[in-house]
Amino acid sequence: MKTILLTNDDSIYAKGLKSLAESLKGLGKLYVVAPNKPQSGMGHAITIGIPLRLEKIQFMDNVEAFACSGTPADCVKLGVDKVLKMKPDLCVSGINHGPNHAINVLYSGTMSAAIEASIERIPSIGISLLDYDLDADFSEAQTIAFELAQKLLKQKNNQNICLNVNVPKKSKIPLKGFKICRQANAKYDEDFLLRKDPAGHEYFWMSGVFKNQDIRKDTDVYALEHHYASIVPVSFDLTNEPLKKKLTTLWKS
Numbered sequence: 123m124k125t126i127l128l129t130n131d132d133s134i135y136a137k138g139l140k141s142l143a144e145s146l147k148g149l150g151k152l153y154v155v156a157p158n159k160p161q162s163g164m165g166h167a168i169t170i171g172i173p174l175r176l177e178k179i180q181f182m183d184n185v186e187a188f189a190c191s192g193t194p195a196d197c198v199k200l201g202v203d204k205v206l207k208m209k210p211d212l213c214v215s216g217i218n219h220g221p222n223h224a225i226n227v228l229y230s231g232t233m234s235a236a237i238e239a240s241i242e243r244i245p246s247i248g249i250s251l252l253d254y255d256l257d258a259d260f261s262e263a264q265t266i267a268f269e270l271a272q273k274l275l276k277q278k279n280n281q282n283i284c285l286n287v288n289v290p291k292k293s294k295i296p297l298k299g300f301k302i303c304r305q306a307n308a309k310y311d312e313d314f315l316l317r318k319d320p321a322g323h324e325y326f327w328m329s330g331v332f333k334n335q336d337i338r339k340d341t342d343v344y345a346l347e348h349h350y351a352s353i354v355p356v357s358f359d360l361t362n363e364p365l366k367k368k369l370t371t372l373w374k375s
Contacts, residue, residue: 123150123151124149124150124151124211124212124275125150125151125153125206125208125210125211125212126146126149126150126151126152126153126210126211126212126213126214126271127153127154127155127198127201127202127206127210127212127213127214127239127244128142128143128146128152128153128154128155128156128213128214128215129154129155129156129194129197129198129201129213129214129215129235130142130156130157130194130215130216130217130218130231130232130235131157131160131161131162131164131194131215131218131230131231131232131234131235132160132161132162132218132219132232133156133157133158133159133160133161134154134156134157134158134179134181134187134188134189134190136160136219136256137219137256137257137258137260138216138217138218138219138251138258138260138263139154139156139216139217140181140182141217141260141263141264142214142216142217142249142260142264142267143181143182143185144182144264145264145265145267145268146214146267146268146271147182147184147185149268149271149272149275150211150212150275151184152182152184152185152186153185153186153187153201153205153206153210154181154185154186154187154188155176155187155188155190155197155198155200155201155205156187156188156189156190156194156197157189157190157191157192157193157194157197157231158177158189158190158191161193161194161231162220162230162231163229163230163231164193164194164195164231164234165228165229165230165231165234166195166234166237166238167193167195167234168192168193168195168196168199169191169192169193169196173191174190174191174192174196174200175190175191176188176189176190176191176200176204176205177189186205188200188201188205193231193234194215194231194232194234194235194238195231195234195235195238197235198213198235198238198239198242199238202239202242202244209242209243209244210244211244211245211275212244212245212246212247212271212274212275213235213236213239213244213245213246213247214236214246214247214248214249214267214271215232215233215235215236215239215246215247215248215249216232216247216248216249216250216251216263216267216287217249217250217251217260217263217264217267217289218230218232218248218249218250218251219250219251219253219254219255219256219258220250220251220252220253220254221250221252221288221346222248222250222286222288223250223286223288223305223306223308223342223343223346223352223354224305224306224307224308224309224332224334224336224341224342224343225305225308225309225310227286227305227354227356230248230250232248232249232250233248233286233356235248236248236284236285236286237284237356237358239284240282240283240284240356240357240358241358243281243282244281245274245277245280245281245282245283245284246283246284246285247267247270247271247274247284247285247287248284248285248286248287249263249266249267249270249287249288249289250263250287250288250289251263251288251289251291252288252289252290252291252346253291253292258291258292259292261292262289262290262292262297262351263289263351265297266287266289266297266300266351267287270285270287270300270353283355284355284356284357284358285353285354285355285356286305286342286352286353286354286355286356287300287351287352287353287354288342288346288351288352289351290346290349290350290351293349295349296349297349297350297351298348298349298350299350299351300345300350300351300352300353301345301350301351301352301353302353302354302355303340303341303342303344303345303352303353303354304338304340304341304342304354305341305342305354305356306334306336306338306341306342306343306344307335307336307341308332308333308334308335308336308341308343309332309333310330310331310332310333311330311331311332311333312328312329312330313328313329313330314326314327314328314329315327315328315329342354
């Protein structure tokens, strides 16, 4: 039987994680190791210098589940080393409440968990729904999650595959399927609003507007705007190969 490790960054109590488990329970033995509190925006942080704790909880019938005091990346490390005590056949992170397209992939705890699995040569998927509502309709994201998980479990030599998957918010326009995409050159135009707390002390609250300067039609942003789920294959190797080649020529020692 295939083994599948599930995690997220919205916490083990999030509806998106339960929806993910419901969609994948027919594909193998599920294990859940997820944060005991929301960890959105944690990126690839790991816990150093303070204890990490695992608490076994009741999650779903026939699913062994643990709440972890650490980050999403910690959850994958502990899940592999201490819960499963072996590498699973697949790791799926999500279903995240809110998008992780374009530049968001660098900040995302959801995607960092998937990338952590990829570092360990475990095929992985990070999946997000473009809906922040805690009671969002995850049905279309569930269908995509099942289809992609099934494909990866059947595919040979899949250890180097890590997919960043985003699904449009469910609307009257039905999902058209999915597209394999490139990460868009798009980011938030951020602002830090100065406010005062009840005691009169100043603090800053980050705000921002998502802006897409990338007009090409092969991006995740374009696919999502046209009612497709976007799939971007990602890698933890951040080497800029064209620049490396250029500098090797220009900066000869």
